[in-house]
Amino acid sequence: MSAAHLALIRFGFGPKPGKPLPADPARWLAAQLQEDPRPPPGGAPLAALSDAFRMVEARRTMPGAETQRAVANLTNSEAEAWASGCLATRTPLIERLVAFWSNHLAVSRRAGAVAAVAAGHYVREAIRPHVLGRFEDMLLAAVRHPAMLHFLTNAESIGPNSPAGRRRNRGLNENLAREILELHTVTPAAGYSQSDVTEFAKVLTGWSIAGGWAGFEFRAAAHEPGDKTVMGQRVPEGLEGGAAFLAWLARHPATHRNLAAKLVAHFYADRPDPAMVRQVEAALRDTGGSLGAAARVLVSLPQALSAPPAKMRPPHDLALAALRAVGAPPERAGLAIQAMNRLAQPLWSPPSPKGWPDTAADWTGPEALLARVDWTYALAGRFSRTDAQAAAEAVLGRLGRDALRREIGRAGSTRDALTILLASPEFQRR
């Protein structure tokens, strides 16, 4: 197996023809984890959250074509900025981690126009800065972000005994509290009860969105008074108590197990080897939840540069890998966004708070596989000056079978040859 190819395919978006492979793949991976994950300045200017919100509000009150277009431009420019960053990046591992954590703490553009324009901001500001930091910081940033408070409807949750609750006869919304426990942190394996969910929901009352989506706001008047007990922990009234409990959840051994299993499953195999999971879990435990430490162990497992690619590339990764393979410049990032729509994984739009599914079975439906062939054929038509044989050597190296190489050589046109390469079983995996 070619270690350099595996490094780029398992932990990135695949090689790019004409770009030399890393001479020392292990070091190349480790070096990325020393970088600042925040995007370099000078990219496309992206709107502040409140600007986005104003636009959406304007659309609501004056549904003119112009505001419609402004909202569409905003969502498109966020998406294209993300995709062009992925195409141009020197640190694909970081982009893969950003995608992983964005999906772990998922918000969805399907939740409406505000959610659609806020998702990019959420990924940039709540997820990306923390992918090599501490999980508790990422969790807190995610839960405080308007996109999450809106998506999991906590902004409207009101303590029944709070001044606002008594006045308006409205009450708790358990949505966010339940998903934090079930999906983001300890999982049902930790053995919490319905009353833990209810009490945690009370803890989170008052965690809301500032007017005009200017950011997070704690609304004391909506916060359920008094201390609460969740999973045996006493949680004092107020914002600080809630933040401290989130940190406790983030450091919980069941959370570390959950995160470790998901990470290994995402990068290695649908059913991960328990021994590998234990190593990542130990890194999280020993460092108090350092995601950078977890990532360092993840990429230095003995299987990292030796096990054959066993995961199905979801449409996200397929689109980016294919665009890199045909040498698409970052300006053509829009093609990746179109591909994700066409292959049923639109950007930042998972169908549920659980995020996109992450096993092969979810992406290998009969029509889904043929849709990949069709999309690939269309892409190959746009890049029909690519040298398909050279591209095959560059992007797969020895991971490509002789039979594939033969079919590429026998194809009747460059377009057909590229389609065969990019639709091959080898190229569907990472």
Next chain:
Amino acid sequence: MTTSHLPAIGRRGLLLGLAAVATLANARLALGQAPGDPRLVVILLRGALDGLDAVVPYGDPAMAALRGDFPPPEPGREGGLLDLGGFYGLHPAMAGLHALYAANEAAIVHAVAGPYRTRSHFEAQDLMEAGAEQRLASGWLNRALGALPPRRNGTPRSGLAVGLDVPLLLRGPTPVGAYAQAPETDAPGELVERIRALYQGDALLSRPFEEGVRGRLFAAGQIGRDAARQGGFAALAGIAGRLLAAADGPRVAALELGGWDTHNNQKARLPPVLRQLDAGFVALKEGLGPAWSRTAVLAITEFGRTARVNGTAGTDHGTAGVAFLAGGAIRGGRVIADWPGVGEAQLHQNRDLAATRDLRAIAKALLRDHLRLPNNAVAAAFPGSDTVRPEGGLLRG
């Protein structure tokens, strides 16, 4: 998807200044009075068309020994060839072209090849498009465009690439317009078949892939999905015709059609592609309207195929084949060939139809006698071809 009868201009088209064409196409009916600039359409048949099956020299006594009952029956028999004057017969899938031939608006060039003798698709296509014996960074049609009179500011480019990408044929120093068709078509069935073979034995993916292919075949049987696909090329050709028809529209267009690489099961695989090409000729004529009388269409392929049928009822990469000419400007109704014969001793390397004509002679004649380019421009389009004289008498008038 556009619902209008007007062509949809892709984003790239707009960027390249084609917007004017869409509005001008409105005035198509007024084009009768438009000045008579010539139009040239080049169709690239990628994958190597078997000329001996598309235009069968049924009058050659060696054919029976060579191919037996592989080609369609002789003219007059059921499903038989469409006669081209007693020696050659056109494949029955090309009734539209045959009608043009009968109206003296189409001609066949046979036993023709480029100057190269490689049997690699990629290399040969590059050389065919470069118009030279070595690879070049620009195409002959692009270099020819450079010699066309300059256009007024704001009018579309003279050249138009119809499809998703600009082929080498039209790449080079002279900017051309590009038109991206929407919606895109599915991958062709024979390509899916090749990919399907690569999935066989894949524990995870082979079953769903097989099911997907079966589902498609069923859908094709039910709703004629393949028929819809075949409309793809004809629709594109029709759009090209309308764009070329516009008074201020482009004058030169390139289209591409793949699917000719019939290594196996040729009897089943070739007719659908021939039908697409045939429908494309008809659609071009319709789209061009009155401008058809000032149009020449040239369809060429990178090389022909082996004279003998191979072990899988197909043919392999060969040498000479056919080129098609159509359009009101063409002096049609004839087959242009110095027939080399297909007897054993007459085949090139005892294998392929021998080339007795150079494709460049045909292309050069179109540049000189149809687009009326000066000799130095024709020479720049086909460097190193001084000894290849333009084919005389290709055009009317």
